[in-house]
Amino acid sequence: MPAHLPTSPTLLILGGTGEGFALAEAAVERLGGEIAGLRVITSMAGRVATPRLPAGELRVGGFSRADCSGSEGLAHYLRDQAVAAVIDATHPFAARMGWNAAAACAQAGVPLLRLERPAWQPGPEDRWEQVSDWPAAAEALRGRAHRVFLTVGRQELAPFTALDDIWFLIRSVEAPDASLTFARRELLLARGPFHLEDERALLRDHRIDTIVCKNSGGTATDAKLTAAREQGIRVVMLARPARPDLPAVPKVAAAVAWARDVLRAG
Numbered sequence: 001m002p003a004h005l006p007t008s009p010t011l012l013i014l015g016g017t018g019e020g021f022a023l024a025e026a027a028v029e030r031l032g033g034e035i036a037g038l039r040v041i042t043s044m045a046g047r048v049a050t051p052r053l054p055a056g057e058l059r060v061g062g063f064s065r066a067d068c069s070g071s072e073g074l075a076h077y078l079r080d081q082a083v084a085a086v087i088d089a090t091h092p093f094a095a096r097m098g099w100n101a102a103a104a105c106a107q108a109g110v111p112l113l114r115l116e117r118p119a120w121q122p123g124p125e126d127r128w129e130q131v132s133d134w135p136a137a138a139e140a141l142r143g144r145a146h147r148v149f150l151t152v153g154r155q156e157l158a159p160f161t162a163l164d165d166i167w168f169l170i171r172s173v174e175a176p177d178a179s180l181t182f183a184r185r186e187l188l189l190a191r192g193p194f195h196l197e198d199e200r201a202l203l204r205d206h207r208i209d210t211i212v213c214k215n216s217g218g219t220a221t222d223a224k225l226t227a228a229r230e231q232g233i234r235v236v237m238l239a240r241p242a243r244p245d246l247p248a249v250p251k252v253a254a255a256v257a258w259a260r261d262v263l264r265a266g
């Protein structure tokens, strides 16, 4: 028998991000005392072998099965667990889950909110070129860049390997696949946050003329953009994938307030 009542007010967080983790903590802490029997469940895709354990409950893995799609599987899960509210806190570059969540919540009649850090916006002094996929980013370098700082994630490097005339500084958290060969590259293993002084020095010391990155938003990795602006360096920026048109908030506190209203009303 489950420890919770079948009618326990239940919030499902689609996580896998720092925001999702912070939201679970805040929801348990702030709403736990107010809403009797509250369950806060975080769902993760299961890409990371040892994820940080969020407050509340954790479930892991996609919702698709041999006999149903991800959105149908999620709709079943919402009904089975009597979920009263869903907050999509997946990463801005997680392209599919938001659409599945929108379809499943519409099908199951469950309110859905998007929690998303705002995208970075270029200012008048920025030299950005926005692209919609990595091959387009590689094309934007051909014949126009010599020394490139690639901060795209180790799984996105393949389109750049053909650019033999370019020297790359590749920064990633974990080492890229050894089968990816670059004619000329230096590898820098590092995890943010990165500080402005260090980013300024990195760009200057390596005589970088172009940065390639994705529009993650937030403050952990935006110092390179400030340094690029100061030094007149071009930025090839991957735009975020399209998302369903949903109510969205940028901050955890606003998401908690929304959950409070929905769970109380339910």
Ligand code: NAP
Residues within 6 Å of the ligand: 014, 015, 016, 017, 043, 044, 045, 047, 060, 061, 062, 063, 064, 065, 069, 070, 071, 073, 089, 090, 091, 093, 094, 095, 096, 097, 098, 100
């Ligand atoms: P995606 O393209 O949106 O999702 C692919 C599939 O993974 C989904 O169709 C779903 O499978 C499953 N999935 C994704 N998020 C899930 C969740 N929170 N709970 C249960 N299943 C989930 O996402 P992705 O780019 O593969 O990223 C996977 C996860 O890593 C996301 O949760 C995201 O927040 C996190 N993440 C992604 C990035 C990035 O740059 N893409 C960066 C940091 C963290 P089913 O269809 O079987 O349900």
